Amino acid sequence: MTILSVSFLLVCAGFLVGTVTANPVPRENALVLILMDGFRWDYPGFDGMTAFKELQTTGVHAEYMEPIMPSLSFPNYYSLATGLYPESHGMVGNIMYDKVHNELFMMKPIENISQPFWWEGAEPIWTTATKQNLSVSMFRWPGCQVDFAGVKPYKCIQYTKIEGVDEFRNDLNRTLTEIRDKGVRLGMVYVEHSDYVGHYKGPNSQDLRTAITDLDGVLKEFIDTIKQDQFNNVNMIVVSDHGMQDTTPDNITEIELGAILDMSDIKYILDTRAYLGIIPMEGKLKKVYNVLKNVSGIDVYKKDDIPVRYRLKNHDRIPPILVTARKGYYIEGVEGTDKQVPPEDPSKDADDDNDGVDDNDPDNFNGTHGYDPINVEDMRGIFYAYGPAFKDGYTGKPVSIVDIYNVMTNILDIEGKPNNGTWDNVKDYVN
Ligand SMILES: [Zn+2]
Numbered sequence: 001m002t003i004l005s006v007s008f009l010l011v012c013a014g015f016l017v018g019t020v021t022a023n024p025v026p027r028e029n030a031l032v033l034i035l036m037d038g039f040r041w042d043y044p045g046f047d048g049m050t051a052f053k054e055l056q057t058t059g060v061h062a063e064y065m066e067p068i069m070p071s072l073s074f075p076n077y078y079s080l081a082t083g084l085y086p087e088s089h090g091m092v093g094n095i096m097y098d099k100v101h102n103e104l105f106m107m108k109p110i111e112n113i114s115q116p117f118w119w120e121g122a123e124p125i126w127t128t129a130t131k132q133n134l135s136v137s138m139f140r141w142p143g144c145q146v147d148f149a150g151v152k153p154y155k156c157i158q159y160t161k162i163e164g165v166d167e168f169r170n171d172l173n174r175t176l177t178e179i180r181d182k183g184v185r186l187g188m189v190y191v192e193h194s195d196y197v198g199h200y201k202g203p204n205s206q207d208l209r210t211a212i213t214d215l216d217g218v219l220k221e222f223i224d225t226i227k228q229d230q231f232n233n234v235n236m237i238v239v240s241d242h243g244m245q246d247t248t249p250d251n252i253t254e255i256e257l258g259a260i261l262d263m264s265d266i267k268y269i270l271d272t273r274a275y276l277g278i279i280p281m282e283g284k285l286k287k288v289y290n291v292l293k294n295v296s297g298i299d300v301y302k303k304d305d306i307p308v309r310y311r312l313k314n315h316d317r318i319p320p321i322l323v324t325a326r327k328g329y330y331i332e333g334v335e336g337t338d339k340q341v342p343p344e345d346p347s348k349d350a351d352d353d354n355d356g357v358d359d360n361d362p363d364n365f366n367g368t369h370g371y372d373p374i375n376v377e378d379m380r381g382i383f384y385a386y387g388p389a390f391k392d393g394y395t396g397k398p399v400s401i402v403d404i405y406n407v408m409t410n411i412l413d414i415e416g417k418p419n420n421g422t423w424d425n426v427k428d429y430v431n
Helices: 004-019 049-057 074-084 123-129 167-183 195-202 205-226 283-294 401-412
Strands: 030-036 060-062 096-098 103-105 136-139 156-158 186-191 234-239 253-256 264-272 275-280 298-302 322-327 329-332 383-386 395-396
Touching: 004 103, 004 205, 030 167, 030 205, 030 401, 049 060, 049 205, 049 275, 049 383, 074 123, 096 264, 096 275, 103 186, 123 186, 136 167, 167 205, 167 264, 205 234, 234 401, 264 298, 275 283, 283 298, 322 329
Parallel strands: 030 186, 030 234, 060 395, 136 156, 136 186, 253 329
Antiparallel strands: 060 383, 096 103, 234 383, 264 275, 275 322, 298 322
16 A cells, blocks of 8 residues: 555545544435446456455445447446436437537537537436435536536536546545535546546556556545445445447557548548447438448448347437447548548647647557447446445346446435336345
């Protein structure tokens, strides 16, 4: 243990223990939902993990969590928060075009993605809980800033890009303070670290090992803290939105759309890599489809032909053509055009992290997700939980990300919205 973390624990313990009451009064269940972006299902078994090992013996976990298709962040964030598939909640991709509003969703800027119409296809649990008079605190959770017809959570520290785990540790401690001192019942904490490093360095890199070990270390501190009497009403769920596939250039076949498509036929290409949508110009659908269907390594669908099991096609935001990459393939977007959304041009804000490296260059993008989770095992994520509402040392069957919603409403004793989750898939996890 480092000197830094020892001193943190002392400070933390002093602060938290200093206000403990002698005989804690039993309180209603509280829930801390921790979302670790891009934390793959097999990471907890890597050497050096301590918190996850402890959760395996003292809490519950699923063999793995299966994300919905596409195995991308925003669609899965919202399936987690609503229990719905994308065609019902409307977050059908990380990059979307809404023809009613003639707007593009590109995960940023925050002003654009905060427009309620992107989110109003379904009501997330934080809004439902708030409406039923529960206090909800949210740290860095994408969407907490959105105004749902005047309803907002009690506390929202909105998403900003943060590297490392220091802020994650602070956010967890702030959440516990909110629960203890302010009566918060649902605390939602988002951390991006494993996704960022997985993309940038790849899931097989030493940097990724360090990143997940650091996250595990913070989680261990958190578990130790909630084992104190003053937090005996606190339950925790640790879940991810998807996994991560190694896409280092030597291990994949790249498909260059720029060499395949005539861009005068194209209005927009929405996203790249594993899952993308194409909006052709008027009258060009057939031509574009016919060109793409002969490309090996990808599957191309007209909207009506998208497999039913993807639960995508019945939504207005699904583009006329959907393209998915098969395992081992990687689709490069088209450089130098605004028709590629977001633009691939390195001069257009591609260096998000200001490290002088183009984040959109596939050579610098060594991990990817978005593939069909049925066919690509590495898309799987995690579901772990611990606390008075959960069994001890129970390992269960795989769960879908849409199943977790019902666990949360059960613990919080609130009335959930109709959803696609199956209670039978998760009932054995809870007491
Ligand atoms: Zn993600």
